[in-house]
Amino acid sequence: QLIQRADYTAPAFWIDTVDLTFDLDPAKTRVLNQMRVRRNPDVAAQPLRLDGDELNLARVLVNGQGTSFKMDGSQLVLENLPEGHEAFDLEIFTTCNPAKNTKLMGLYVSNDSFFTQCEAEGFRRITYFLDRPDVMSNYSVTLRADKKAFPVLLSNGNLVDEGTLEDGRHFARWVDPHKKPCYLFALVAGQFVCREQRVKAPSGKEHLLQVFVRSGDLDKTEHAMNSLMASIKWDEQRFNLSLDLERFMIVATSDFNMGAMENKGLNIFNTKFVLANSATATDMDYANIESVVGHEYFHNWTGNRVTCRDWFQLSLKEGLTVFRDQEFSQDLAAEALKDNPTAAASAKAVKRIEDVRLLRTAQFPEDAGPMAHPVRPDSYVEINNFYTVTIYEKGSEVVRMMQTLAATPASNISGREGFAKGMSLYFERHDGQAVTCDDFAQAIADANPGSALATHLTQFKRWYAQAGTPRVQASGSYNADTRTYTLSMSQSCPPSPGQDHKEPFVIPVQFGLLGADGREVLSTQLLVLTEATQSFEFKDLSLQAGEEPVPSILRGFSAPVVLEKDFTATQLLTLLAHDTDPFNQWEAAQRLCLNAALTAVAASDAPTHVLDAALVQALRTVLRNPALDAAFKDLVLTLPSETYIAEQLEVVDPQRIHAVRESMRAQLARELHDDWAWAFEAHSENGAFSPDPVSSGRRALSGMALTMLCLDARTTGDEVWPGRTYQCFKDAHNMTDRFNALSALVGSGLELAGDALQRFYNLFHNEALVMDKWFALQAGSTDRGGNILSLVRNLMLHPDFHIKNPNRARSLIFSFCSANPGAFHRSDAAGYVFWSERVLELDAINPQVAARLARALDRWSKLAEPYRTAAHEAIKRIAAKTDLSNDVREVVSRALSN
Ligand code: ARG
Ligand code: ZN
Numbered sequence: 102q103l104i105q106r107a108d109y110t111a112p113a114f115w116i117d118t119v120d121l122t123f124d125l126d127p128a129k130t131r132v133l134n135q136m137r138v139r140r141n142p143d144v145a146a147q148p149l150r151l152d153g154d155e156l157n158l159a160r161v162l163v164n165g166q167g168t169s170f171k172m173d174g175s176q177l178v179l180e181n182l183p184e185g186h187e188a189f190d191l192e193i194f195t196t197c198n199p200a201k202n203t204k205l206m207g208l209y210v211s212n213d214s215f216f217t218q219c220e221a222e223g224f225r226r227i228t229y230f231l232d233r234p235d236v237m238s239n240y241s242v243t244l245r246a247d248k249k250a251f252p253v254l255l256s257n258g259n260l261v262d263e264g265t266l267e268d269g270r271h272f273a274r275w276v277d278p279h280k281k282p283c284y285l286f287a288l289v290a291g292q293f294v295c296r297e298q299r300v301k302a303p304s305g306k307e308h309l310l311q312v313f314v315r316s317g318d319l320d321k322t323e324h325a326m327n328s329l330m331a332s333i334k335w336d337e338q339r340f341n342l343s344l345d346l347e348r349f350m351i352v353a354t355s356d357f358n359m360g361a362m363e364n365k366g367l368n369i370f371n372t373k374f375v376l377a378n379s380a381t382a383t384d385m386d387y388a389n390i391e392s393v394v395g396h397e398y399f400h401n402w403t404g405n406r407v408t409c410r411d412w413f414q415l416s417l418k419e420g421l422t423v424f425r426d427q428e429f430s431q432d433l434a435a436e437a438l439k440d441n442p443t444a445a446a447s448a449k450a451v452k453r454i455e456d457v458r459l460l461r462t463a464q465f466p467e468d469a470g471p472m473a474h475p476v477r478p479d480s481y482v483e484i485n486n487f488y489t490v491t492i493y494e495k496g497s498e499v500v501r502m503m504q505t506l507a508a509t510p511a512s513n514i515s516g517r518e519g520f521a522k523g524m525s526l527y528f529e530r531h532d533g534q535a536v537t538c539d540d541f542a543q544a545i546a547d548a549n550p551g552s553a554l555a556t557h558l559t560q561f562k563r564w565y566a567q568a569g570t571p572r573v574q575a576s577g578s579y580n581a582d583t584r585t586y587t588l589s590m591s592q593s594c595p596p597s598p599g600q601d602h603k604e605p606f607v608i609p610v611q612f613g614l615l616g617a618d619g620r621e622v623l624s625t626q627l628l629v630l631t632e633a634t635q636s637f638e639f640k641d642l643s644l645q646a647g648e649e650p651v652p653s654i655l656r657g658f659s660a661p662v663v664l665e666k667d668f669t670a671t672q673l674l675t676l677l678a679h680d681t682d683p684f685n686q687w688e689a690a691q692r693l694c695l696n697a698a699l700t701a702v703a704a705s706d707a708p709t710h711v712l713d714a715a716l717v718q719a720l721r722t723v724l725r726n727p728a729l730d731a732a733f734k735d736l737v738l739t740l741p742s743e744t745y746i747a748e749q750l751e752v753v754d755p756q757r758i759h760a761v762r763e764s765m766r767a768q769l770a771r772e773l774h775d776d777w778a779w780a781f782e783a784h785s786e787n788g789a790f791s792p793d794p795v796s797s798g799r800r801a802l803s804g805m806a807l808t809m810l811c812l813d814a815r816t817t818g819d820e821v822w823p824g825r826t827y828q829c830f831k832d833a834h835n836m837t838d839r840f841n842a843l844s845a846l847v848g849s850g851l852e853l854a855g856d857a858l859q860r861f862y863n864l865f866h867n868e869a870l871v872m873d874k875w876f877a878l879q880a881g882s883t884d885r886g887g888n889i890l891s892l893v894r895n896l897m898l899h900p901d902f903h904i905k906n907p908n909r910a911r912s913l914i915f916s917f918c919s920a921n922p923g924a925f926h927r928s929d930a931a932g933y934v935f936w937s938e939r940v941l942e943l944d945a946i947n948p949q950v951a952a953r954l955a956r957a958l959d960r961w962s963k964l965a966e967p968y969r970t971a972a973h974e975a976i977k978r979i980a981a982k983t984d985l986s987n988d989v990r991e992v993v994s995r996a997l998s999n
Contacts, residue, residue, distance in 0.1 A: 105480045106413040112231055113144045116238045117188060119283075121228070125246035125290050127200040127210050134195070134228040136238075139188040148180040152225035152232040153195075154207070160194040177229045193229050202226070203905055203946045211356035212315065213250070214291025216369055218362055221412055221484045224283035234282040234409045235535040244290060245272045251290040253313065257281070257365045259347055277365055279345065280533065282408055287364030289313070289352045296322040300330060302343050308333075313352040314376065321376035324387055324792070325351060328394035335395070335429050340524050342402045351375065351394070355869055358907055358949045359488065360393050363400030370397070373870055373908060379790035379835040381871050384797035386836075391433070396426040407528065410535045412484045416476045416565075417538045419488075420496020424504075427456055427497060434794045444730055448794040450657075450683035451732045457658045457684070460498065462744045464490040465663070468570045469748070470959040471995040473597040477538050477565040482991040485949050491568075498661040499564045503545050505609045505627065505659055506554035506561070514549070523548040538565050553609075553629050560631060561607040568597035571606050573630065575666040577652050584642045586614060586623075586650050591634040592662075598995070605633050611656035611682075614639065617648045619679025625656055651675045656682040668692060674719055683733065690720065690737045694765070698746050701761045702754075708764040717772050724776050731784055732798025735805055740765055743922045747960070754965040759923035763883070770813035777813075778822075781806035790835040797837070804841030811849040827853045831860070840874060847882050872901055873912035880916035884924035890931055893917045904942065907950050914939050918957040925957075926964070930971035933958070937975040940989060941982060948986030955979065955992040 115138070122133040140146065153175050161170050163182060171178050183189045202209035207226025208217050217227065225232040242256040248271040254263070258277030265271045293313040300308050310329055312322045329351065336342045346366045357371035374393035377386050403425060404418035434448035467473060467490055474487065476496045481487050507519030514522075523545030530544055542562055546555040554561060571594040579586050590610065594603035608630040614623035622644060628637050644650060651672045655664050668676075668689075676689035693716050701711040712720075723729060723737045743762055747753045770777070784803040790796075807829065810822040826842050833839035843861055846854040858879070865871035880893050896902055896913055903909050918925055918936045925932040936957055943951035961972035979985070980993045 103480050103482055104484075106411070106478065109411050109413075111141060111144055112233065112236050113141055113147050114138050114149050114231065114236075115141055116231055116236055118239045118241075119230075120241045120243075122243040123245065123288065125199075125215055125244060125251060127213075127215075128198055129196050130199055130208060130215075131194070131196050132228050134193045134230070136191045136193075137188045138182075138191045140182075140186050142186050146184070148178050149182055149191075151177045151179070151193075151229035152222070153177055153229045154222075154226045155202075156195045156197055156226070156229065158193070158195050158229070160192070162190075162192040164190050165192075175225075195228055197226065204949065205356055205358050205907070205947060206949070208288070209356070211354050212291075214289065214293070214354070215246075215251070216289055216352070216354050216356075217287050217364075218358065218369065219286050219364070220284040220362060221415075221488075222284075224286055227286075230283050232283055233411065234284055235411065237280040237282050237408070237533075237535065239277065239280055240286060241274065241276045242288065243272055243274045244288060245270055246290050251292070253289070253291060253293045253295075255287075255289040255313070255350060255352065255367055257285070257287055257367050279365060279405070281365050281405065282535065285363070285365045285405055285408075287362070287367040287369055289367065289369065292316065293352065294319050296326055298326055298330065300333065302333075303337060304343065308344050308346070309348045311348070311350045312375065313350065314372075315353075318353070318372075318376055321378045321381065324377045324382075324390055325370075325375045325394055328391040329398060331391075331433060332395040332398040332429065335432060336399060336402070336425075339428070339432070340402075340425075340521060342528075345401070345406070349398075351397075355908065356906055358947070361397045363397040363404055365401070365405050368397045370394075371908065373873070376870060381836055381865070381868050383837045383840055383874075384792055384800055386870075387792035388430070388797070392426045392430050395429040396422055399425040399429070402528070406533065407531045408535045410537050412481075412487070413478055414537050415484075415487060416492045416496035416499070417536065417541055419493050420476060420498075421500050421541065423493050423497035424500040427452070427501075437793050438795070443728075444795070447683055447730050447733050450687070451736060451794070451798070453657060453684055454687050454736050456494070456497075458742075460490070460494045460661060461748075462742050464494045464661075465570050466744065466748055466960060467491055468495070468568060468597070469595065471598065471998065472956065472959055472992065473568045475566050475568045475600075479599070483952070483987040485988055486952055486991050495661055502564070502607075502609050502660055503542065503554055503561070505611075506557070506607070506629070507545055507549045507552050508627070509549055509551040511551055514552075519549040519552055519554075520545060538562075553607075553627075557607045557629070557631055560605070563604055563606050567594065567603050567606070568600055569594045569603060571603075571608065571660075571662045573608060573610070573655075573660075573662045573664050575652070575654050575664060577650075579649050581644075581646070583640065584644055586639045586642060586652070587636055588612065588628070588639075588652060588654070589634070589636045590628075590630050592630060593633070598998075605631060607631050608660045608662060610654060611659040612637075613653045613656060613680075613682065614642065614650040615653060615675060615679055615681075616644060616650060617675065619675055621681050622650055625682070627659075653680050653682055653685045655685070655688075657684045658688075670696075670715065674715065677719055677737075678722070687733070687737055690723070691741055693719070695741045695746065695749065698741065698758075698761050698765065699749060701764070702746070702750070702757055708761045710768060711761060711765045712768055717769070720769070721773055721776050724773065724780060730795065730798055731802040732794060734780075735798065735801040738769070738805065740769075747922075747963075751963070752965050753960070753963045755922045755926035755968065756928075757965075763923075766809075767812060767816065770809040771816070773809070774813055777806040777809045781810065785829075785838070787834060800835075800837045800841065804838070804845070807842055807845040808848055811845040811851060815849045815851060823849075823851045823853055827857060830857050836871070840878075844878055847878055850883065850885050866901065869908070873908050876902070876909065876912040877916040880913050881921045882924075884921070887927065889917065889921065889924035890927065890935060894935070905946055907947065910943065910950060914943075915954060915957075918954060926968050928967055930967070930975070933971050933975035937978050940979050944986050944989050948988040951986065952988035952992050955989050955996075959996060961996065 118137045120135040124131040199208045199210045206223040244254040254273035256275035262274040294316045295311045295313045298310040351368045353372045353375040355372045361370040403421045431449045431452045435445040438445040504520035505516045508516040526548040527544035546558045575590045610628040613625045616622045673689040680686040701708045784799040814822045830842035940955045958972050
């Protein structure tokens, strides 16, 4: 059953208030739902159809009286409701079984505690309701449970009452002062400890911040609390948005389908994005926690105060909130380095490069595959399948372009200022409403009438409507007589499912020119490409006779497009060495490496010396450059991923790509051996741990150096560096250094690896999140003898492997199927067989997780033989199952209709 955006109609009823009473019991929880309901005067009179899912219905009362009702599928239909527009009382009593809820949607039990997840359509698994985001209500909630087993009882808003009951039970009553859609409802009950912090808002109002975790984890909550405080401050400073609740709570659970959830005043998080101390969490964990805590907090305004009219508008809140969390992390990194503007700019660029890397390795393939959809989709079968990198990451890029285009140069208003004005207007107009992506874009444009965004708004909104990654072809010509550079650009966008023809996009292109010696000849200009083909001229450039300028196009990755330009190697080397835009500096190195990789993939001989001497020397210069910081060097020296290389090809031989990239890594390990040794010595340190951008960059680079030195030792037989690496692993003062050393040993397949893995297990087998790393490292490691699959099959039998736990399933199964192409794509098809078995096994437990895994072969039709046929067979085997969930069914049928 396909749901279409065009079919939207307003709800026939409003639910003004909801009073919920829960008698919490793992096997049978009783839910009393008392609502004030009235007809929507704008919609023709009709029966009330309430959504439900896996509920046992015991009673329905209207104004206190029994009433007739019928079931239509899973919907409860009430036909004999009072006429007229007066509100009436509707009371529904149901029970459900949280202990058996392995889908982790609705009310479920994890580690003997109760949690909820209602977005997108989980509230219907708790009670019958109008489960749609445009129905907003005032909630009050009474929780009753055994006091010993469930001492902490939480829900949205403010705690207004609590006390004891008979039989060892107790209760708590919560009232949320803000209207909300039901997907933001939450409750938590169980045994928790909490870190508390009181903060004063600029207004003088006091807020209580709490982070709830299981006892034993309290020493891992400091970073989450710091991140929350930083988020509150940032939203006040940058957007003038403050916390609107007396109390703001975060609760961690180890069983969670996604990252975290922005329930009003009661955010529920995957433990992975809360818990960190230096012994158990890596720098990447620290960074992820900061951005996810920020993300969920920022939803309080972008998502909760102003929410989505329908789920097709999901990117209204997700794209915007990802943009906000990306900006938050950038600003925070820069803030930490405010005494050193160059370092601050570099730290911001590092964050930008990481975000772009994710976009290009995950979203670009999605946009080119069978699941491609616009940022505002037109239809879906299962909304859970549309929590995608397109909605989130491409959605964020669309908001970022709006910020860029919101500048009014004539009045000296920057994009950043213009965008902030637009946000203010958005809240002025829509606070408390459920709105659309159009409403958002309109507010940003209306607040900036002189901006390019306002001028091109209608055309700009094609970014919401058209799927696919646009391609921009650029070519430059220089007229030495007039010292004029002409940049010609044309754009096109490949077809995507249901969209054969695309209209031109509005593409902001940040552009500059360098002289042959690397000096900046033209500082960054914003060019706005709106036509299929367009030229831009730059006159009177201060260039010497015989000197040609070098173009730096799409600085900062100013639009989510593929830039096609035939740069010469010399131009790219100039950009790598001198571009004032650090993003394009990095991009130049990526292009050089990518070009080398593509040439080697196309050749027929075994790949050796894929990188030419000039490129190796340029990379060495970056590595040794004292003016660049370590995090940036780490990014420049990281080769394009196998997935990104595959994206550039019409026909993909995953083993060939893997062999080429491995050969490139081995070459860098060999030819830069002494430089890696230097880098390791120069960047390892033993001081107190701090996750700040400078320290984490140093750890990243020293870790990369160890990886390269161990890789090289494998070929040379050197025993010194493996020994030192093992020592580092044993003596490490923090998880980042320890895990980097372990990966270096495992990644190079050195004998010491087995011993190190066992030691690591002994140290951390009681730390679930560290065990996830242990499983993931093994499942994701380089497949030298074709034995990773059997290792993965063995690890599935390990006593610490639990397929029902999403984090653990992801750490083992996804790490193999989605993150280890060299091991997964086997000519004997055994990787695909394993994949199809796991999709089916998971589908019976948790369809959302299964559907994610089902996407591992999205790009099957591009594979070379024998992979293509084998992958096709595996997908067909899944599709042949009769009782698939909607989630998996939608993914595999789209893959097959490709
Ligand atoms: N709104 C959450 C976030 O991005 C994601 C929740 C998605 N949950 C789901 N079941 N699809 O912060
Ligand atoms: Zn979100």
